[in-house]
Amino acid sequence: MHVSERLLQLYADTNAATRTKLQDTIKQNLGDGKSLSVSFEELTGATQESLPTEEKSAGDFAGWIKDGKKDAMFLPYYVSLLEMHDTVLNKEATVHQSASIDKTVVKGTPIVDKVPVPAPETTVVETTKAEEKSTIAKPRYMPEAPVPSRAERAKYQRTIEPAKPRRKSGKLIGVLFFLILLIGGGYLGYPYVLDLLEPKQEAKVVEETPKPDPEPVVQEPETNYVWLASKNVNLVSEPNGTTVTYIGDIGDRYEIVKEQDDHVEVNLDGTTAWAPLDAVTTDWPQRDLTDSALLDWVNTNLNNDWLGESIPDFFTMNEAALTETIGAPYGRETDALNAYTFYNGGFFVIQQDKVHAIDWTNTQTTREAFRSLGEPVLETDDAVVYESETYSIRLFEGTNGQTRVRLTEK
Incomplete structure (x- = not known):
């Protein structure tokens, strides 16, 4: 069974408190x-030569858990410890019980006497001086020149004379100008009046129905897929890289972004992420x-x-x-693409x-019973894939049966 499949199985069999x-x-x-x-040897008392010898710290492990378990170096180490969690946790409990702690820690705290220093008092001396304002009488305004009397001002008053009546010659000139304008306008407009009075043959206008423009044909870009x-x-972050972005299953379909060397970007x-070309197919x-x-x-x-419900x-x-x-799950995990909610009997993939x-x-369903569906779409040594119009169903076989x-x- 692949290490990622073992991890899913172990998450289905262990509770969150044990994993924490x-x-x-x-x-x-x-x-x-x-x-x-x-x-691994210190925690379990056993050796496993397949584990890497590169040093990792507690901070690296915490970051790997938080980042969705993408680093392939931690995955076999963590899965192996999860499979032997009873041995690891029992050994840890024994170590804690045998170690006795008898230490006396004396902490001396020097006491510093602080003498409060009184702040100097400030004496504000305010001197109030009474200012006396002397009242000085304002001088009375005296005009430079004497104001003339009413009799003298009457001498300068303008004598208003009555208005003279307008002459009637202006009105007569206006009437003559209007008559000249009327006669000249009639002379110039006579041909146009005749043209308006003559009957004209109306031209028949044939309106052509405009032909509708042909609808543009939208050509959708062809999308290529791989299975x-x-x-x-393992779908990695770069071609020939070791950082695992997502672990895909047989029958998963992805849109192609581009190809490079012996990998395809999906x-x-x-x-x-990048998948090796030898692990994908375009013929489905x-x-x-x-x-x-x-x-x-x-x-x-x-x-x-x-x-308890219809599928x-x-x-x-x-x-x-x-x-x-169906109630709250007893466990939940996430990766770069999905969330997984675990129940007694299986789990759901949320996307x-x-x-x-x-x-x-843990279905114990045999390959023979699964092949009763007919001819499969794809079959390997450890998996069988069937598809209908709406669904895809797959059987995964582990090394332990x-x-x-x-x-x-779909």
């Missing part, structure tokens, strides 16, 4: 820096499997007691509706706040 206690024990052991192989052709494919819902055949036949097989061959109804729910329907897939764990079934809405 184990992570704290790992951080305490790693400290400022230690080889992962040495740390993962093997189980548990779109991961807002981010991108279609089969005649119907939705009803696929769902009948799920209802007949898998344990759906932990669901298609879950693919219309978001995470809040899912919790309201963009919507149920994307349902996984049944356990099987996991995933139903995805």
Whole structure:
């Protein structure tokens, strides 16, 4: 079983409190820096030669947990400790019980007597002087020249004479000008008046119906896709890189961004990652499997007691509706693309706040029983893929004989 699949299985079998206690024990052991192989031997008492010898600190491990477990170097180390969590935690408890602490710490705190120094008092001497204002009478205004009397002012008054009547000659000139203007305008406008009085033949205007412009043909750009052709494919951050952005499953479909060397860049819902060309295929055949036949097989061959609802109804729910329907999960994990909510019997894959897939764990379903659906779309040594018009269903086989079934809405 691939290490990422072992991690999913272990998260389904252990509770969150146990995982948190184990992570704290790992951080305490790693400290400022230690080889992962040495740390594994100290925590378990066993050796595992496949673990890397590069030193990692507690801060590196905490960052790896917070970043969504993307570094492939920590993954086998953490999964191996999670599988032996009983041994690690029991050993840690024994060490704490045997170590006795008998230390007396005396802390002396010098007492410094502080003598308060009185602040100097400031004496403000205000001297109030009474100012006497002498009242001086303002001089009376005296004009430079004497004001003339009313009799003298009457001499300078202008004598107003009555207005003279207007002459009638101006009115006569206006009437003559109007008559001249009227006669001249009639002479000049006579031909135009005749032209208006003559009947004219109206020209028939034939209106042509405009032909509608042809609708432009919108050519949608062709989108190319690849499908993962093997189980548990590491999608890395750069070609030939070691930082794992996301671990894909067989049958996952991704949009191609570009190709470089022996890798192809794919779109991961807002981010991108690189997949090796030998792990993908662009030839994805279609089969005649119907939705009803696929769902009948799920209802007949898998344990759906932990669901309690019709299978298609879950693919219309978001995470809040899912919790309201079947209750809160006992565990929740996230990675670069999905969130996973764990229940007794399986887990849900949440993508963009919507149920994307349902996984049944520890099904014990055999490959022979799964192949009763007909000819598969793709089959490898450890996985089988079927697809209908709406769904994709896959069987994953582990090295220990356990099987996991995933139903995805395409």
